[in-house]
Amino acid sequence: MSVRLKLTLSYAGFLLAAGGLLLATVWVFLLRYVPDQSVAGPGPFQPSRTDLQNAFVPRAGQAMVFLLVVGLVGGWFLAGRMLSPLARITDATRTAAAGSLSHRIRMEGRDDEFRELADAFDGMLGRLDAHVAEQQRFAANASHELRTPLAITQTLLDVARRNPAHDHDELLERLLHVNTRAVALTEALLLLSRADRRSFTHEPVDLSLFAEDAAETLLPLAEGRGVAIEVSGDAAPTTGSPALLQQLTTNLVHNAVVHNLPDGGTVWVTTRAGDEGVELSVVNTGEALGTSLVAILKEPFLRGSARTGGDQGVGLGLAIAESITRAHDGALLLARRAEGGLSATVRLPAGRWGR
Amino acid sequence: MLRLRALHRRRAHHRPPVLEVAGLRLDPFRREVHRDGRYVALTRKQFAVLEVLVTAGGGVVSAEELLERAWDVNADPFTNAVRITVSALRKRLGQPGIVATVPGVGYRIEVAAAAPGGDAG
Ligand SMILES: Nc1ncnc2c1ncn2[C@@H]1O[C@H](COP(=O)(O)OP(=O)(O)O)[C@@H](O)[C@H]1O
Ligand SMILES: [Mg+2]
Numbered sequence: 001m002s003v004r005l006k007l008t009l010s011y012a013g014f015l016l017a018a019g020g021l022l023l024a025t026v027w028v029f030l031l032r033y034v035p036d037q038s039v040a041g042p043g044p045f046q047p048s049r050t051d052l053q054n055a056f057v058p059r060a061g062q063a064m065v066f067l068l069v070v071g072l073v074g075g076w077f078l079a080g081r082m083l084s085p086l087a088r089i090t091d092a093t094r095t096a097a098a099g100s101l102s103h104r105i106r107m108e109g110r111d112d113e114f115r116e117l118a119d120a121f122d123g124m125l126g127r128l129d130a131h132v133a134e135q136q137r138f139a140a141n142a143s144h145e146l147r148t149p150l151a152i153t154q155t156l157l158d159v160a161r162r163n164p165a166h167d168h169d170e171l172l173e174r175l176l177h178v179n180t181r182a183v184a185l186t187e188a189l190l191l192l193s194r195a196d197r198r199s200f201t202h203e204p205v206d207l208s209l210f211a212e213d214a215a216e217t218l219l220p221l222a223e224g225r226g227v228a229i230e231v232s233g234d235a236a237p238t239t240g241s242p243a244l245l246q247q248l249t250t251n252l253v254h255n256a257v258v259h260n261l262p263d264g265g266t267v268w269v270t271t272r273a274g275d276e277g278v279e280l281s282v283v284n285t286g287e288a289l290g291t292s293l294v295a296i297l298k299e300p301f302l303r304g305s306a307r308t309g310g311d312q313g314v315g316l317g318l319a320i321a322e323s324i325t326r327a328h329d330g331a332l333l334l335a336r337r338a339e340g341g342l343s344a345t346v347r348l349p350a351g352r353w354g355r
Numbered sequence: 356m357l358r359l360r361a362l363h364r365r366r367a368h369h370r371p372p373v374l375e376v377a378g379l380r381l382d383p384f385r386r387e388v389h390r391d392g393r394y395v396a397l398t399r400k401q402f403a404v405l406e407v408l409v410t411a412g413g414g415v416v417s418a419e420e421l422l423e424r425a426w427d428v429n430a431d432p433f434t435n436a437v438r439i440t441v442s443a444l445r446k447r448l449g450q451p452g453i454v455a456t457v458p459g460v461g462y463r464i465e466v467a468a469a470a471p472g473g474d475a476g
Contacts, residue, residue, distance in 0.1 A: 206396060212443050213398040219436050226437075231443065 007079035012071030019067045023060050031056075085114035089121060102130040123239040141301045142189055147313065149182035181314070188316040191247060192300075200241035204351050207236035207280045208271040210249040214270060218253050226263040229253070233271035236278035237351040240328045248324040249280060251317040252344050256284035258313070259304070260341070277330070277350045286341035294336045298322045321346075377453060377466050380434045381409050390448055400425060400436070401444040408454065408464050417461035 023042050034049040047055075088105055095103045104125060107118035132300055153175060160171050194200065208231075215229045238245075256267040265285045270280040293304055298321040317332075321344075325332040330348035371383040380389040386402060388395045397405065403425035408416055418437045422430050430436070441462060445454050455465045 039428070209396050209398060212401070216398055216400045216436070216440065219434065220431065223431060223434055229439075231439075 008075035011075030
């Protein structure tokens, strides 16, 4: 039975019950007190109870039938009007289910429950739409990035086949370089999806250890570029995946080393533990950055400065850092330094294990 | 399966011995360090440096030798790696200081420091 029919029947039923109650009142408080025998007397005509009943009951019956018809017709009409927003919402749901996320209900009228539902639904559609668009953009970018090394490999191999007598050492060297990049990119993509799916272990870890480890790993690179790394701070106990959090720390320190001054730069890595949580901050000297640029640095495949070095990344470092942080219920904050360079801060919930 | 077990047995036989000195207990096989019974988390390089120092049993180890053995022979001789890692290692091991600098020569474990009352375990 449809909701409209149910509403109609309950409306008509209610009207009939009210009518019946009225008639019962008339009977109980009025008709009962009228004597049943006609009082034949000298006065004017006095109707007996039977007379009254004969006159009243058919009329009352007609009134009840009328009420029933009004209840059914009016109820059907009213229920239709009340439920019409629901039909629009259902239509919108079907459209969305069929794959079109750009449609919106845009319910007008007063603020009632249906309007609230429609607005919430529109909001959900909007978010889904943005999310899907972002995913598509990401997939397009990723394929493009993956295609580049493959296309270069293709060209190198073509050239080599056409000149078989050519020296192959350089070819091998270049193939190796291109392939290394492709592997790095693929690994970065895998890491990103692993963090996004939140499929990892949660173990007690200390961010300060990761900071020291990242500094150790990147010290040769930093010293080669004349950049000093200073690690300081207290133990920062939290919980999470050691592998992913190590990656997060390494990405931030790597960026701080690579996107630094050409010579004589510094990277400060600090860990802190407070009541609200733990914090890892990586601050580096460097070129002055624009505020608008800093706002979009986390975008996948975005590479900020035009300066190209040998360690040109794949543009996923900060995107990975962001998704690892989010997967650990934390926040990654980037801020430009007025003196030049960047300050990156990771805040994570405090670990519930002993300090 | 059999071969795996054989490998396991062989490994167990060749498991490097646990080193103990001055309240430090260093297990090279499990890569674990305890000081006075308390677990100390270390990075790979910090562990490698401590292992070299503990193996020397209180003898002085030069920075060059540390670089060669904890990093590799081809490491940049002008790197600050040893100095940085030793200072981080000291912080992790806590008080009283146990890694001493011998000026102009190198580093060594202070064997006498924790001798009285130090329960190695
Ligand atoms: N610590 C930093 N200092 C200055 N610029 C940075 C820093 N970290 C990132 N950036 C800028 O953000 C861009 C994106 O960083 P990232 O996602 O790690 O990609 P990649 O390092 O591969 O280029 C970099 O190209 C760089 O321009
Ligand atoms: Mg990067």
